Amino acid sequence: MADEQDKLRETVTLKIRAADPALTGQEDLSEAEHERLAKMHEGARPAFVTARRMLRASLGEYMGLLPGAIPLVQEGAGRVRIEGFSDDEPPFFSVSHTGAAEEGIAAVVVSESAPIGIDIQQLDPVVDWRRVAERRFPPEDWALLANMSDEIGRMLFFTLWSIREAFVKMEDGKLMPYLRNIQVDLTARPPKLAAPTPKGRENAMIYFHFVPEHQLMIALVAAEDVAIDLDCDIQPMERRPDPLKNKAESA
DSSP states (O other): OHHHHHHHSEEEEEEEEEOOTTOTTGGGSOHHHHHHHHHSOGGGHHHHHHHHHHHHHHHHHHHTOOGGGOOEEOOTTSOOEETTOOTTSSOEEEEEEESOTTTOEEEEEEESSSOEEEEEEEOOTTSOHHHHHHHHSOHHHHHHHTTSOHHHHHHHHHHHHHHHHHHHHHHTOOHHHHHHHOOEETTSSSOEESSOOTTOOOOOEEEEEEEGGGTEEEEEEESSOEEEEEEEEOOOOOOOSOOOTTGGGGO
């Protein structure tokens, strides 16, 4: 029975790459994406362009379109959508990126079968994770984290943060309520929700993975069980002068 269920599960590819300082693929961005890019700080541009290039390529394969023809839209800082598609209509997808120009990383996943969300976080040693956890996490989480060593506590803090932010992506929610209210049983195998999400979901697939050489925590959540093909190939690229093509518009 388990083998039959495995065969029925969709396999999704979670692709993770280093940000490209050359901003390769910016020619495929929409006018709105170019306007957003021109207003960004130089250090944030590589991860943004890399993530959008990866997303457009993945969606293009699914939809049979060239990457530049994918009608992506985004209102403010909200979820990226495909114009003309409803939230409950495939393809489902999620994007995450982190880091500055020299160390940025981008991640993308596309699913045909289920709403999905991903988040990547680098374990920043500068972050005062104890203070953030005390203020933002559920009291029971803080009670556990407060008694941990800095190394173990930091790891668990970023694990919980990335899982919760992945739920934000999947449900198009607001970050603060999810940090406070998403409860995860990490002792279960596989991990599971210990209480409904802010939007009432009682069950979800939860996956997380740590890449020590890049101090990178990866989290994926999905409304249905999926098999995960982790395609993580982070090859740092040489820093170059900012190659933004529409610099004049950013003035």
